[in-house]
Amino acid sequence: MTGLIHPVILCGGSGTRLWPRSRPERPKPFLSxxxxxxxxxxxxxxxxxxxxxxxxxxxxxxxxxxxxxxxxPDMRIVVEPEGRNTAPAIALAAARLPADAIMLVCPSDHHIADTAAFHAAAEAAAALASEGHLVAFAITPDRPETGYGYIERGEPIDGGYRVARFVEKPDAARAREFLAAGTFAWNGGIFAFGAGAFLAELEHHRPAMAHAIRESVAQGSEEGRRFQPEATAFAAIKAESVDYAVMENTRRAAMVPVEMGWSDIGTWAALRAARQADAAGNVVRGKAELIECRNVMVDSDGPRVSCIGLDDVIVVVDGDEVLVARADGAQMVGKLGGASGR
Structure with a gap:
């Protein structure tokens, strides 16, 4: 394969499930x-x-x-007039690139432990994309996870597989079935495709969105490294993910399997799993004392936290906000009033 790979980094979302550390004014992607x-x-x-x-x-x-x-310094920025999910965001970037450019679409807030494996998958995905495929990174699952969508592997092609189908987040029983089958992978939201090929598929499956993107980009303005699409045309777009708008509809969907230590860091429990734990499974950042605790994470930016006899608990202190939750309830943090700004 010749030509460069063009990274497209999506910085949408507010990361409310990592409240109180992640807040609207400084959300998850920009936190260390x-x-x-x-x-x-x-x-x-x-x-x-x-x-x-x-x-x-x-x-x-x-x-x-x-x-x-x-x-x-050499980064270019496309300014979203307002949030409309991933399909319009990717389309804005595609419309600003040459039609033959190979895009590597990456969320800005995921963790990947094995960079070499990521690079190998990017090369394989880019090669398939150069042949006209729309390629998803298919992350090898290591547990029956109910918080992710899945991709079912189809027939093999050179460098990967065709996609048999995309599957929504399953319940626990189906997730166990998927893991046992060995033909399902997690959909991590990382994709590779030609800019022109993506826009052609969008035109076919979501013509109104494609038209609005064209209008918004044609009437947009550039200042330095920032490009500002025209807001009125963009506001007419219905919010939709790239999975729904394109990937689940195209006949050219492909997948590249990869094991790369991936996590979307979507909850405090996921962050705990990605950090280094001690022999008891405890993870501490900041000042803390833990006595007879197991699988406890403390993350404090100031006050000392003392825990005794706790199991599977998350404690986060950020300024004047404190979160205490069982790890298995961490998915619900975004429902708290403070997390949503109420």
Whole structure:
């Protein structure tokens, strides 16, 4: 395969399930949750090197300063007039790239432990994309997870497989069936496709969205490294994910299996799993004392936290906000009034 891979980094969402650390004014992608770099900086670093073109970042106006502070000088930014989910965000970036450009679409807030495996999958996916396929990274599951969508493997093709079907988040019983079958993978939201091929599929399956994207980009304006699409045309778009709008409808969907230590860091429990634990499964960041505790995570930016006799509990202190939750209830943190800004 020749030509560069064009990273497209999506900075949408507010990360409410990681409240109180993640807040609207400084959401999850821009936090240093694992190591010294933020998740956004780590994503950009993975997409740097001889095979990669300068990144295109799609971000909302509220987070432009954060993105520019943490991003490289050669980064280009497409400013989302308002949030409309991943399909329009990707389409904006595609419309700003040459039709033959191979896009590597990455969420800005995921963790990948094995960069070499990520690069190998990116090469395989880009090769398939150069042949006209729309390619999903198919992440090998290690547990019957109910919080992710799945991809079923179809017939083999050179460098990967065709996609038999995309499956919505299953219940626990179906997730166990998927894991046992060995033909299902997690859909991590990382994709590769040609910019022109993606826009052609969008035109076929969501013509109104494609038209609005064309109008918004044609009437947009550029200032420095920022491109501002025209807001009125963009506002007419119905919010929809790339999975629903394109990937579940195209006949050219392919998948590249990969094991790369992936996590979407979607909850405090997921972050606990990605951090280094002690022999009792405890994870501590900040000042804390744990006595007879197991599988407890404490994350404090100031006050000392003392825990006795706890099991499978998350404790987070951020300024004047404190969260205490069982790890198996961590999915519900986004429902708290503070997390939603109420």
């Amino acid at each position: 949750l694992l190591g010294e770099r933020s998740l956004f900086e780590a994503t950009l670093a993975r997409c740097t090197g001889a095979r990669f073109a300068p990144p295109v970042v799609v971000a909302g106006a509220h987070h432009l300063d954060l993105a520019e502070d943490q991003g490289p």
